[in-house]
Amino acid sequence: MESLNFDLETQTVRDLNQYLHGDAAALAGQRIAVTSPNGAHNIAVGVDAELHVTIKGHAGYYAGGMNQQATIVIEGSAGTGVAENMMSGKVHVRGFASNGAGASAHGGLLVIDGDAGLRCGISLKGGDIVVGGSVGSFSAFMAQAGRMVICGDAGDALGDSLYEAVLYVRGAVKSLGADAQYEPMSDADLDAVRLLLAAAGLDHDPASFKRIASARTLYHWNADANQEY
């Protein structure tokens, strides 16, 4: 199996990304290491090949954004918008992630071992997110589809204006957003959490999570609501 190293002290992010945007069949199965990432933006953005990228340090904004098929591991922390708009594959952050992690991800799995900042999973469109730590305020805002598993706590307004995404939280929720509600955990929920935790390498008891989903009261315009939600 081919293994290649890009050192961002001497090579540019463009060098790396142009390589990663090469012929998908030729790239399949390759293992790429990125050393000295030094917080650079846009590392491994727009990859569409079944390969493995390891970022050996802290990544800047949008790392692994728009990912398709690839497995991208960030050994340090990730800046704003990690794995934003991911389509498939997996992005794994070993440290913490800043704001907007996994924003509008359509597919794939984002795992954050540490905490995630504000607006994690905002406008989620079908991707899965597992956060080992806590998430900041306004997470899963307007999340449309997909699942979020939060092993720690959540900040204010979790799941505000939620559509059909489902959230599972183990810790304390500071406040739920408009139209988000707690629901009972079904067997299907327990299975879903078990599988997502396993995929993230975590072994919490699925029964220790609470389910949060949309009450669907905002789906239709209510002229009598008088703008009070």
Place this chain on the structure above:
Amino acid sequence: MCGIVGLLVKTPALRERLGELMVPMLIGMTERGPDSAGLAVFGKEVDAGQRKLSLYAGFTDEGAQFPWAALADALNHAMDVTARFDVKGNHAVLTLQGDAERVKLWLREHYPKLYLLSTGRSIDLYKDIGSPAEVAARYDFANLKGSHLVGHTRMATESAVTPDRAHPFTAGEDFCLVHNGSLSNPYGVRRKLEPLGIHFDTDNDTEAACRFIEWRLREGDALPEALQKGFEELDGFYTFLMGTTTELALIRDPFACKPAVVAENDDYVAIASEFRSLAHLPDIRNAKVFEPAPEEMYVWKA
């Protein structure tokens, strides 16, 4: 967008290298703030009877050729303040004995185009338009020494690109503030402060935050109390980094709209808008790196 950097060295030996460690941090924030740059450095305090004034001559006709020596002669002739100047082109730090307010009045009267950047016993302040690399070279930032500093790279959004609107802003003595973001109520804050006799130099939104916090400190609030009142009064997007003689303080707005990252080890605390600016600090791999939470106060003692 703007860039913020801050550095506080815990190991006394590193005070000699404060500027050298900071310059790559400042230049690392060039993409966030290419139009102006500045910093405030806090060093050893002068005696209680002395004051330092940082002065900017870029608005005078002479600019970098400003006759600082002639100014020193005239000032010492006019009053007994044993004024001496540490000159770097269009910038000088004036150290004086006695009443700084009397000297400032005299300067305003005789050198109205000379711009006062800071007053205090430990603060020196430099700011100007130009790229961070240009400004750092202009004032030889690499050789600055001290215990801590507050730096800024500016991409102007709320007021014009001029040296006086660059950051850091100062108010009172030994206090400075830099800002990434934009306030939505700076004029409301101004309308509260101006009737109290607080004078504004510019129309910049950050100046309102700076003067508000300094006003609270002067009214007797400890820094955490002043910052709490800042959370209540200042509306908008902000990451603020502030410096006093003994402290570096950081706060972020409740929505965390503007970034900040901190790296801390036994030798230093380093703050930047993005990790890019911290990546080359010594032994950064083993530093504790974290993102400061919104609406929390972070205060580090020098």
